[in-house]
Amino acid sequence: MPEQNAASLVDLLDRVVHRGAVVRGDVVIALAGVELIRLDLRLLLIGIGG
Amino acid sequence: MSRGLYAYAITRDRQLDLAGPWLIGHRGLALVVAEVDLGLFAGLEFEEAAEDSPLAVLARYHDSVVRAVFEHEPVLPLRFGTVLESIDAAVRLLGARHEEARAWLERVDGRREWGVRVRAAVRAPEDLGGLSGTAYLAQRRRRLTDADVARRGAETLHEALTGRAADATRRDATGLLLDAAYLVDAGAEHDFRADVERLTAELGLTAEITGPWPPYSFTTVEFADA
Numbered sequence: 001m002p003e004q005n006a007a008s009l010v011d012l013l014d015r016v017v018h019r020g021a022v023v024r025g026d027v028v029i030a031l032a033g034v035e036l037i038r039l040d041l042r043l044l045l046i047g048i049g050g
Numbered sequence: 051m052s053r054g055l056y057a058y059a060i061t062r063d064r065q066l067d068l069a070g071p072w073l074i075g076h077r078g079l080a081l082v083v084a085e086v087d088l089g090l091f092a093g094l095e096f097e098e099a100a101e102d103s104p105l106a107v108l109a110r111y112h113d114s115v116v117r118a119v120f121e122h123e124p125v126l127p128l129r130f131g132t133v134l135e136s137i138d139a140a141v142r143l144l145g146a147r148h149e150e151a152r153a154w155l156e157r158v159d160g161r162r163e164w165g166v167r168v169r170a171a172v173r174a175p176e177d178l179g180g181l182s183g184t185a186y187l188a189q190r191r192r193r194l195t196d197a198d199v200a201r202r203g204a205e206t207l208h209e210a211l212t213g214r215a216a217d218a219t220r221r222d223a224t225g226l227l228l229d230a231a232y233l234v235d236a237g238a239e240h241d242f243r244a245d246v247e248r249l250t251a252e253l254g255l256t257a258e259i260t261g262p263w264p265p266y267s268f269t270t271v272e273f274a275d276a
Contacts, residue, residue, distance in 0.1 A: 008260075009099060009101060009106055011165065011260050012106075012109055012110065012113055013096075013099060013105070013106070013109055015113075015127075015263060015266035015267065016109045016112050016113050016116075016127075016129075016130045016266065017109060017129070017130040017131075018129075019127075019129070019266040019267050019269070019270055020126075020127040020128055020129040020130070020266050020269055020270070021060070021126050021127065021128050021129065021154075021269045021270070021271045021272070021273060022128075022129050022132075022270075022271070022272045022273070023057065023128060023129075023132050023134075023143060023272075023273045023274075024272060024273070024274045025143075025274045026135075026139070027134050027135060027139035027140070027142055027143045028132060028133060028134055028135070028139075029054045029088065029133045029134070029135055031088065031091045031092075031131050031133060032092075033091050033092050033093055033094050033131075034091055034094070034130065034131030036094075037094055037095075037096045037105065037130075037131075
């Protein structure tokens with residue numbers, strides 16, 4: 001029987017921070033902190049499997 | 051304090067009451083935006099992403115805005131932390147990427163994302179110390195065979211679900227036999243979920259389903275303003 005969970009924070013961050021459309025170019029303001037989080041998240045997602 | 055226009059999603063230009071965020075429309079498409087203080091995004095730390103951490107609060111709010119739009123219209127969720135310079139910049143982006151964005155919206159229209167994850171079975175450790183050499187090897191072989199059966203079961207599940215879905219995407223994750231997302235037509239959701247239940251039971255797997263989600267995993271497109 002599959003379990004259905006409320007969205008866990010990891011699932012949510014995976015989607016909101018790591019996926020979705022990216023906008024680049026002059027129109028956007030680069031947020032240094034956000035770029036760092038994306039890197040961190042990638043590392044964490046590699047880690048959770050083990 | 052520096053301010054900008056936080057952009058949550060691209061959608062169709064409609065009247066939507068979002069209690070805060072608003073739509074900047076241009077030629078039938080719209081960006082869902084809200085004015086933000088850029089200081090909110092300084093020093094966010096993922097490692098402290100507890101439920102009440104600033105990152106978690108911002109990400110949940112981002113998701114809630116995307117979902118509020120998604121209840122009424124198809125959405126292209128934008129990645130967390132997309133901040134535009136001005137209303138002019140938003141209009142410029144919508145103008146430059148109009149056809150592309152419209153095509154993506156059509157692609158996800160009437161569909162929702164479901165996540166399915168299958169874990170490799172975790173066995174209780176057994177004391178193999180008392181077993182004879184032959185029994186030990188037999189035990190070890192049985193475990194390897196079981197693992198192989200589970201791995202093939204997860205592949206079968208993924209193939210079957212991909213057949214049910216409009217689109218599927220899969221990620222390699224250590225320790226997981228399957229970590230996938232499926233984009234499913236609203237009319238096929240009932241069958242899709244029934245399939246997950248039936249197949250996992252037949253294949254002896256334990257699956258977790260998450261969703262429905264806005265199509266986060268199926269809008270991995272890059273919009274440049276040029």
